[in-house]
Amino acid sequence: xxAAPVPTPDxxxxxxxxxxxxxxxxxxxLEAAVAAQQEAGLPAIEVSPLSGKLLHLLARxxxxxxxxxxxxxxxxxxxxxxxxxxxxxxxxTIEAEPFNARVARANLERAGVSERVDIRIGRGEHVLPxxxxxxxxxxxxxxxxxxSNTLYLDWAARLGHAGTVVVVDNVGRAxxxxxxSSTDSMVVGTQRALAMLGDDPRFDATALQTLxxxxxxxxxxxxxx
Ligand code: DHB
Ligand code: MG
Numbered sequence: 001x002x003a004a005p006v007p008t009p010d011x012x013x014x015x016x017x018x019x020x021x022x023x024x025x026x027x028x029x030l031e032a033a034v035a036a037q038q039e040a041g042l043p044a045i046e047v048s049p050l051s052g053k054l055l056h057l058l059a060r061x062x063x064x065x066x067x068x069x070x071x072x073x074x075x076x077x078x079x080x081x082x083x084x085x086x087x088x089x090x091x092x093t094i095e096a097e098p099f100n101a102r103v104a105r106a107n108l109e110r111a112g113v114s115e116r117v118d119i120r121i122g123r124g125e126h127v128l129p130x131x132x133x134x135x136x137x138x139x140x141x142x143x144x145x146x147x148s149n150t151l152y153l154d155w156a157a158r159l160g161h162a163g164t165v166v167v168v169d170n171v172g173r174a175x176x177x178x179x180x181s182s183t184d185s186m187v188v189g190t191q192r193a194l195a196m197l198g199d200d201p202r203f204d205a206t207a208l209q210t211l212x213x214x215x216x217x218x219x220x221x222x223x224x225x
Pocket of ligand 2: 045
């Protein structure tokens with residue numbers, strides 16, 4: 001019997017690739033989105049295929065019709081989310097960089113989901129208050145500047161309803177999340193978000209570490225009480 005693999009980056013990437021090949025497979029629209037994003041010079045920090053499918057399944061499992069995404073980048077996770085809601089549902093996705101939003105718009109059109117995605121260009125802190133008068137959101141995906149994570153969680157609670165699913169990306173940060181003396185503003189912002197998810201009675205939350213094509217990270221999952 002061969003020895004069990006040790007979790008080196010090569011080994012966990014091979015395992016991630018196996019799972020992606022088996023459960024996600026070849027997806028031309030998503031692959032084109034990643035290629036276009038790379039061509040445009042955007043950073044390759046979109047979620048992994050399996051994490052994208054997790055978002056998609058969370059939307060379906062929760063019966064979400066209205067989804068809020070904070071941090072569009074090139075629209076990769078936006079495509080996954082939009083595919084998980086009904087045709088008459090809506091993903092509102094907030095992107096601070098107009099150039100990223102243009103890349104995302106083309107990717108969403110190519111994927112055939114642009115009619116149920118509304119890209120709002122601007123910083124979350126400015127755009128989120130404008131959503132307060134709208135119907136509440138059923139799922140919120142937070143994947144933007146980590147320094148603002150607690151602000152985004154507060155808005156998720158205000159713009160959602162009891163039962164709204166809240167997902168926060170990048171809560172592992174290659175293990176640095178456990179460093180209480182970290183001065184990295186992205187780590188500190190994420191630690192504050194996790195503390196809020198643990199302490200604030202509006203949330204009931206957990207988190208899972210991830211070892212995937214994007215490295216060692218994690219995702220937090222919460223429901224609004
Ligand atoms: C970073 C941000 C992300 O949303 C991500 O998935 C990975 C890295 C970053 O800013 O470093
Ligand atoms: Mg992210």
